[in-house]
Amino acid sequence: MSAHTGRRHVGSALMELALSLAVVVCALGIAMIFVVVSGVPPAAGAGAFIDGAFGSQLNLAGTLSKMVPLTLVALAWIIAERAGRFHVGFPGQILVGGLFVSVVALKISGPSFVHLPLALLVGAAGGAVYAALAALLWAKRGVNEILSTLLLNLIALQLLAWWVRYPFHDPATPLALTPAFPESVRWPSLLRDTTLHWDVVLIPLAVVAVAYTLNRTVFGFRAKIVGSNLRFAEHAGISPQRVGTAALVLSGALAGIAGTSLVLAGNVPAMSEDFGSAYGFTGIAVALLARNSPIAVVPSALLFAALQQGAGVMEGTVGLSSSLSGLIQGLMIIFVLASTTVLHMWRRRRDSRRDVAANEPEGARAR
Numbered sequence: 520m521s522a523h524t525g526r527r528h529v530g531s532a533l534m535e536l537a538l539s540l541a542v543v544v545c546a547l548g549i550a551m552i553f554v555v556v557s558g559v560p561p562a563a564g565a566g567a568f569i570d571g572a573f574g575s576q577l578n579l580a581g582t583l584s585k586m587v588p589l590t591l592v593a594l595a596w597i598i599a600e601r602a603g604r605f606h607v608g609f610p611g612q613i614l615v616g617g618l619f620v621s622v623v624a625l626k627i628s629g630p631s632f633v634h635l636p637l638a639l640l641v642g643a644a645g646g647a648v649y650a651a652l653a654a655l656l657w658a659k660r661g662v663n664e665i666l667s668t669l670l671l672n673l674i675a676l677q678l679l680a681w682w683v684r685y686p687f688h689d690p691a692t693p694l695a696l697t698p699a700f701p702e703s704v705r706w707p708s709l710l711r712d713t714t715l716h717w718d719v720v721l722i723p724l725a726v727v728a729v730a731y732t733l734n735r736t737v738f739g740f741r742a743k744i745v746g747s748n749l750r751f752a753e754h755a756g757i758s759p760q761r762v763g764t765a766a767l768v769l770s771g772a773l774a775g776i777a778g779t780s781l782v783l784a785g786n787v788p789a790m791s792e793d794f795g796s797a798y799g800f801t802g803i804a805v806a807l808l809a810r811n812s813p814i815a816v817v818p819s820a821l822l823f824a825a826l827q828q829g830a831g832v833m834e835g836t837v838g839l840s841s842s843l844s845g846l847i848q849g850l851m852i853i854f855v856l857a858s859t860t861v862l863h864m865w866r867r868r869r870d871s872r873r874d875v876a877a878n879e880p881e882g883a884r885a886r
Contacts, residue, residue, distance in 0.1 A: 534865065535810045538858040542808065543822065546850040550843060559837050567839070571832025572825035578832060580713035584784065585824035588613070588777040588795060590722045592802025593809065593816045594729045595773035600811050601733055602766035603746035603759075608653055608668025609774045610799030611675035612646040616775025617782040618682055619645030621790050624700040624783070625687065634703040639779055646775020647768045649675065654767035658760040664767065672799075680792045689789065697790045706784040716784035722817065725773065730813040742766055774799070801827075804848055807855045823848065 554564040572582050592609050599606060620642040627637070653671060656662035680695065689698040706716035733739040745752045745762045752759055781795035805823050809815035830844030 534862060538862060539808055539810060539815075539819075539855075542851055542854040542858055545854055546847050549850055550847045553843065553846065554839060557839060559839055563837055564833070564839060567833040567837045568825075568829040570829075571836070572829035576710060577713050578828060580710050580715035582821070582824045582828040583719055584714045584716065585827050586820045587718050587721055587780050587784070588798040589802050589805050589820040589823055590816055591725055591773050591777035591780070592798055593805035593820060594725055594813060595770040595777075596803050596806040597809075597811045597813055597816070598729060598733070598742075598773070599766050599770040600806070601739070601746050602742040602763050603749065604657075604664060604763045604767055604770075606650075606653060606664040606668040606767065606770075607800070607803070608650060608664075608671055608771070609777075609802055610797075611668065611672035612649045612771045612774035613778035613781065613795055613799055614675040614679045614793070615649040616642040616646040616778030617790055617794060618679055619775070620704075620779050620782050621682070621687055621697050621700075624704040625698060628701065629703065631703040631707075634701075635706070635783070638704050638783060639776060642779030642782075643772040643775045646778060647772040650767050650771020650774070651764075654764040657767075658764045676793060683790060683792050687790075695792045696787070699788045700783065700790075704783060705788060706780070714784075714786055718780045718784045721776065721780065722820075725776075726813050726817060729773075733813065738762070738765065777802070801848065804852050804855075807859075808851055 551561050551564070554561055571578055573579050592613070595609060595612075620638045623634075623638045623641045627634070629637070649671065650668075653662075653664045653667040656667050657664045683695045683697055687697045689696050691698075706718040709715045709717050709719060733742065741752070741757050741762050744755065744757055745759045749759055752762075777798065778795065781798070782790050785794065801823060805816060805819045808822070809819040826844045826847055830839075830841040833839050833843070834841040
């Protein structure tokens, strides 16, 4: 890599970082306007939010536990995006992953060191299989994966509602719940009397695995080519359908693991209907704010998890509605899309200036 290319990459990275920080600042600034309009002093509102997200061991544990599915879904989006595939099927893949896990949890017994890893593998398989449906429809029939995954989400919701009401319903309760899962299949608690479990180790493991896969493997190289220049990939003998299908299936597997975490590390030792589909769309926002960087997903997921945790506590302390968290997240998504347009225009102008300078006659440049 030449020095000029290196400087260009550093400049782009700094520009992306500055835009992401600007997105957060603008979203929080507008949220503060709503806080003031609600009659709450800004200092009191900000203090209640920070305290709700990080102010105690219990609140911090809640924030970290929410980071796990958000991180996994964001990484799932990044894998698909790298290969040029975009889908919104994470809610359905989360639910199907949890559904598969319930079979292993309730129909298979064994020691924890066998039962829990088996449940993780089966949950990943459930998400991968459900993603494969959309992937095959796209690769074989040209069906748009955004449309197919959106419809598959609705099917997953209905399937899970039937699942917890009939074949796997706990007869001891009128609620739509499965029987309690055995301790051998649940994630052990990391901090006693909190919601934080050992599934939090999935965050660094998944980030490192995805970063390595995308930057240091043949699949990652092919996915980057397919995602950036489809025609060049075809001329190079790389099948966009094969790479895109693999990316969608891997993406679904990560979403399935997110579903596994939500089921096996939840507050209730059983599975309910729609136990975590909301994380599917929020995880996409996490990836967008991180500029599709696996490493940057960590602070981005922490921010979104803090918003969810802090807003819930803030409602009970200063009377601000927890819907403020949704407002901030929505603002960040809008600002991310706007800043992406700004970044694209900046890069085009930079590349245009470079091309003009490269084509300028030597004599003219000397003058």
